[in-house]
Amino acid sequence: MSSLDSPNNPVLIAGETGVPARVMPRNRTGSALKRADNRAAYMFLLPWLAGIILITALPMLASLYLSFTDYAVIGLPSWVGLENYIRLFTSDRRFITSIWVTLKYVCFSVPLVLLFSLTVAVALNRGLRGLAIYRSLFYVPSLIGASVGIGLLWKEVFGERGVVNAILAWFGVAGRGWINNPTFALPSVIALNVWTFGASMVIFLAALRQIPESYYEAASIDGANAWQRFRRITLPLITPVIFFNTVLLLINSFQSFTQAFVVSNGRGGPVDSTLLYSLYLYQQAFQQLQMGYASAMAWVLLIAIGLATALMFWSSRYWVFYGDR
Amino acid sequence: MHILEKGGGTRRFFLASSALALTLGLAASSIPASAQELTGDIRFSWWGGQVRNDKTDRIIQLFEQQNPGVSITRETADFAPYWERLTIQSTGNNQPCAITMQSRWLATYARPDILMPLDDLVANGTLDVSGIPEAVVSAARGADGNLYMIPHGVFYFALMYNEQMLENAAAAGVQPLVWPYNWDQYADHLRAIQPTLPEGAVATHNMGREPDAFVSWVQSHGEKVFDGSKAAFSRDLAIAWFNYWEALRNEGVTESPEGMVTENSALVEESNLANGRGYATNRPPNQLGSVQTVTNTVNPGATINTRPYPVGPDGTVGMDLGSNGIAIGANCTAEQLPATTAWINFWTHNEEAAAIYQSDNGVVAIPELATAQAENPDTQPTQVRHIELYQQVVDTAQPVFWPAGGYQAMTDVLNRSYDAVAFGQLSVEEGVDQLISELQQQLDQAAR
Numbered sequence: 001m002s003s004l005d006s007p008n009n010p011v012l013i014a015g016e017t018g019v020p021a022r023v024m025p026r027n028r029t030g031s032a033l034k035r036a037d038n039r040a041a042y043m044f045l046l047p048w049l050a051g052i053i054l055i056t057a058l059p060m061l062a063s064l065y066l067s068f069t070d071y072a073v074i075g076l077p078s079w080v081g082l083e084n085y086i087r088l089f090t091s092d093r094r095f096i097t098s099i100w101v102t103l104k105y106v107c108f109s110v111p112l113v114l115l116f117s118l119t120v121a122v123a124l125n126r127g128l129r130g131l132a133i134y135r136s137l138f139y140v141p142s143l144i145g146a147s148v149g150i151g152l153l154w155k156e157v158f159g160e161r162g163v164v165n166a167i168l169a170w171f172g173v174a175g176r177g178w179i180n181n182p183t184f185a186l187p188s189v190i191a192l193n194v195w196t197f198g199a200s201m202v203i204f205l206a207a208l209r210q211i212p213e214s215y216y217e218a219a220s221i222d223g224a225n226a227w228q229r230f231r232r233i234t235l236p237l238i239t240p241v242i243f244f245n246t247v248l249l250l251i252n253s254f255q256s257f258t259q260a261f262v263v264s265n266g267r268g269g270p271v272d273s274t275l276l277y278s279l280y281l282y283q284q285a286f287q288q289l290q291m292g293y294a295s296a297m298a299w300v301l302l303i304a305i306g307l308a309t310a311l312m313f314w315s316s317r318y319w320v321f322y323g324d325r
Numbered sequence: 326m327h328i329l330e331k332g333g334g335t336r337r338f339f340l341a342s343s344a345l346a347l348t349l350g351l352a353a354s355s356i357p358a359s360a361q362e363l364t365g366d367i368r369f370s371w372w373g374g375q376v377r378n379d380k381t382d383r384i385i386q387l388f389e390q391q392n393p394g395v396s397i398t399r400e401t402a403d404f405a406p407y408w409e410r411l412t413i414q415s416t417g418n419n420q421p422c423a424i425t426m427q428s429r430w431l432a433t434y435a436r437p438d439i440l441m442p443l444d445d446l447v448a449n450g451t452l453d454v455s456g457i458p459e460a461v462v463s464a465a466r467g468a469d470g471n472l473y474m475i476p477h478g479v480f481y482f483a484l485m486y487n488e489q490m491l492e493n494a495a496a497a498g499v500q501p502l503v504w505p506y507n508w509d510q511y512a513d514h515l516r517a518i519q520p521t522l523p524e525g526a527v528a529t530h531n532m533g534r535e536p537d538a539f540v541s542w543v544q545s546h547g548e549k550v551f552d553g554s555k556a557a558f559s560r561d562l563a564i565a566w567f568n569y570w571e572a573l574r575n576e577g578v579t580e581s582p583e584g585m586v587t588e589n590s591a592l593v594e595e596s597n598l599a600n601g602r603g604y605a606t607n608r609p610p611n612q613l614g615s616v617q618t619v620t621n622t623v624n625p626g627a628t629i630n631t632r633p634y635p636v637g638p639d640g641t642v643g644m645d646l647g648s649n650g651i652a653i654g655a656n657c658t659a660e661q662l663p664a665t666t667a668w669i670n671f672w673t674h675n676e677e678a679a680a681i682y683q684s685d686n687g688v689v690a691i692p693e694l695a696t697a698q699a700e701n702p703d704t705q706p707t708q709v710r711h712i713e714l715y716q717q718v719v720d721t722a723q724p725v726f727w728p729a730g731g732y733q734a735m736t737d738v739l740n741r742s743y744d745a746v747a748f749g750q751l752s753v754e755e756g757v758d759q760l761i762s763e764l765q766q767q768l769d770q771a772a773r
Contacts, residue, residue: 070773073416074439160587177583182748265590266405267737270582271745286409287733289433290770 063295071292073285084296095297097272098280104186105276106253109193113249114242117197121204122230135202142198150192151262155179158188158263179263182273189274192259200245207241208234239320247312254305257282277301364394365664367657368421371400372407376615377685384678388671395664397423408433415439420654422665425686426474428464428647432729433771435467441653442471446666453670456691461648464724476650477673478687481715481722482537483644485598485616486605488628494521504633505642508542511635512573518604519578530588530597530606531579533570534743536735537645538607541634542566544723545643550735554728554772556764563757567746571753582747589740593619600624610714611687614707631710633718642721649687683708688715730771738764 042049067084071077088095124134144150157163158178165175178184211234219229235242257278260268268275268283281301285294371381378401385397400421402410408430414420415434426434434440446452452475454462465474495501499517506514515528522528532538542562543550549557573579580588580597588597588606597603599620608616610631617629636642651669653662672678679694683704688711689695698704699712738760746756 072771072773073412074434074436160583177581177587180583180586182744182750267740269741269744270586271741271748271750283737286412287737288730288767288770289412293770 063298066292067295067299069292071290071295073289073291077292080292084293085300087293088296088300094272094275094280098268098275098277101186101268101273101275102254102256102277105190105193105256106250108187109190109253109256110246110249112190112194113197113200114245116194117200117245118204118242120197121201121208122234124201124205125208135205138201139198142196142200148258148262151259154188154192154259155263158184180270182269182271185263185270185273189259189263192263193253193256200249203241203245204238207238211237236321237323240322243312243316243320247309250308250312251305254301254308363392363664363667365661366396366398367423367661367664367668368398368400369423369425369651369668370402370407370411370421371425371686372402372404373686374403374615380682380685383681384672387675387677387681388668391671392664392667395668397668418656420656422654422657422661423668424652424654425649426465426652427649428474428476428724429727429732431465431473431652432468432727432731434652435469435471435473437469437471437655439655440467440473441655441657442473443475443653444472447472451666453674455674456693457673458690458692460724461690464646464648464726465650468729474648474650474652475669475673476648476690478649478684479646479690479715479719480609480611480649480687481644481646481718482541482607483610483631483633483714484605485608485610485613485629485631487598487601487603488630489626490518490522490526490601490604494518497521502632505636505640507638507640508545508569508635509638512569515573515578515605516576519576522604523601526602526604527580527584527597528578528604529573530603531570531574531582531585531747532607533567533574533747534585534589534740535607536732536739537609538634539566539735539739540645540725541643542569543643544645544725545635545637545641547637547639547641550725551728551731551768554731554768556761556768560757560761563760564753567743567753567756570743571746574747582744585747586744594623598629599627601627610711611685613711614705617707631714633714642718642723644718644722646719646722646724647687648690650690684712688712728768728772730767734764734767734771738767 066077068079068081069077070080070083120138124131124138128134141150155162159165160175160177160180162175162178164178168175176184178188215233215237216229219233224232255278256276260274260276260279261282264270264274264279266279266283266287268279277297278301281294281297284290284297369385371377373381381401382399385399389395389397398421411420411424411434420439424440426440443452447454454475457476461476461479462472465472465476467473491501494517497520499514499521502511502514519528540550543558543566546562548559548562551557570579574582574585579585580603584597588603591597593599593612593616596606596616598606598608599616601624613629613631620627620629633642634644651672653665653669657665674691676694676697679689679691679698680701682689684695684698689698695712695716699709699716742751742756742760742763745751745759746753751759
């Protein structure tokens with residue numbers, strides 16, 4: 001072992017003059033500074049760390065435990081093993097209904113939002129004057145669309161004496177209570193979600209503006225028409241953004257709650273037609289006070305979202321084009 | 326002499342001291358006991374709209390003026406979120422000291438770790454239940470027999486109707502409806518009145534999905550709604566209920582199914598009754614005043630009145646009766662308890678407070694106060710009618726014992742089951758089977 005490797009061997013930290021600035025043990029110099037740096041880093045991380053542990057990790061673990069208990073909120077939980085999970089899939093008709101309603105919601109809502117937001121983004125990308133204003137206007141609904149106020153507004157718009165029926169009446173068409181009809185209630189909620197396309201649109205718009213103009217010029221010279229340019233240039237180049245938006249929308253749609261809650265007064269009606277999964281989960285937890293059962297539902301939802309996201313990532317290798325590969 | 330003088334001085338001293346003590350004692354005793362002793366901050370929670378909030382605030386101010394050492398923190402919410410909040414508060418042992426409670430929800434919370442059993446406080450005179458009928462007090466007990474709430478208002482359910490529509494119908498030859506009328510007679514009355522109504526108006530709201538109406542139907546036919554935590558009404562009787570309303574709906578006497586759902590959740594301002602689009606509906610009579618006020622705005626000239634539910638074939642009255650009162654949170658500290666009990670006594674017995682509240686959340690539980698309100702010329706006519714109808718039917722009412730989660734379960738399942746029938750997704754029999762099985766399932770879950 002050399003002297004420098006000795007644990008307590010002092011090292012001179014010298015300035016240009018050769019005068020020792022301070023004398024510290026060689027091995028403590030690095031580690032002490034490192035520790036000090038780490039301490040500072042941990043201090044900066046502490047708020048986030050506390051948040052992730054106290055607000056996310058611990059409640060998740062608690063909910064995992066509660067999903068194996070019978071817990072009526074008032075009182076103490078009692079261990080029931082897998083009973084909640086078995087009951088979900090074997091004897092709860094409304095659970096199956098809520099899955100079916102949510103799947104319909106996701107299957108219609110996600111493609112429609114993608115389609116609508118991409119269409120508007122393409123339209124706005126054509127060098128319109130006042131683009132910033134249009135972009136802001138279209139973005140506003142996505143800021144307020146999930147609010148209770150907009151849910152109430154939607155209820156009035158699609159109500160029996162609402163704006164939609166008033167417009168239909170001009171054309172001699174007799175309207176109906178769209179929100180209060182089991183056939184039309186879910187489409188009304190989907191329409192509200194599609195209306196909040198602004199966030200996806202802004203992301204699409206950013207992606208469209210990244211495509212070099214020279215690609216389109218070259219294609220035009222080669223005789224490609226507008227559709228061909230869109231199909232062969234635009235779409236492939238924005239597939240990473242389509243993928244990104246799809247995953248985000250998918251996750252949000254599976255967890256959708258507020259709009260269905262507001263338009264159905266928290267019931268998921270009429271006749272369970274708007275009983276989205278999260279709404280049924282809420283009913284079990286806070287109306288019927290079956291917190292253990294609701295926790296099991298939450299974990300089933302988490303797994304379902306995880307599987308759907310994993311499926312998206314797996315499929316992305318076949319349709320997402322990354323320019324650097 | 327000196328001694329005498331001294332002794333006289335001593336006597337004078339004692340006399341003066343005694344007089345002073347007596348004066349101070351008398352002065353002290355003339356101050357209400359509460360005012361000289363009560364201190365502390367307590368929380369009081371209730372449900373209701375702006376009118377009730379304002380009245381409650383005035384009563385709290387009155388109490389705080391009389392008890393300057395006490396401060397009451399107000400916690401209010403609408404009816405449905407009120408119970409959700411109370412549940413969460415109870416979970417965290419953070420419930421208010423004074424909690425407005427309802428007999429229909431009591432079973433869910435009636436446990437010593439959530440609400441304080443009140444029998445001892447009543448027995449030693451701390452809580453005053455004098456004048457409250459024993460039957461009303463009994464309905465405030467939990468399944469364990471403990472008293473958990475001091476009732477201050479008794480509520481009941483009835484029908485409301487548009488008086489002008491009835492007058493027009495009478496002019497057209499429709500026979501007046503005189504109580505006690507049975508369910509068939511009531512249906513015939515609605516059928517007769519339908520052709521006399523303005524275009525687009527219906528004779529009645531479809532009550533097939535309404536728990537209050539269903540309870541009246543079941544009890545007026547001699548059956549019980551619940552037996553402990555079991556659904557006790559028969560399948561045949563529930564089928565007859567669904568058929569009763571389906572027949573009226575198919576004859577055009579009620580709204581469409583969509584209209585029925587809309588009407589069920591409508592604000593008074595939007596309701597068919599207030600807007601002259603409907604002749605009759607079910608609303609609690611304590612809302613008569615607010616319904617009339619709104620009607621004056623949206624449909625000037627129309628007057629709304631209230632009448633009891635129909636009786637059964639043999640004349641049995643099926644009306645449910647419940648009570649609202651104040652419970653004490655189990656987490657209320659010994660220091661807060663005197664102010665809390667004084668507040669409950671004040672709310673329940675103080676005449677000035679009762680005059681402010683005007684039976685806003687149920688007819689005041691003490692009959693003498695109710696009579697005084699009805700006879701007071703300053704009381705709104707709608708509230709007088711509310712009290713008079715209560716006094717007319719109270720002796721024949723049949724209070725339902727609602728098990729834990731029972732009201733929530735009945736509302737949820739009856740709504741969905743009848744809706745499925747009205748929208749043609751289930752047959753009447755299938756709807757009733759769903760009603761009974763899912764109601765029992767929810768009751769079993771709540772009872773575990």
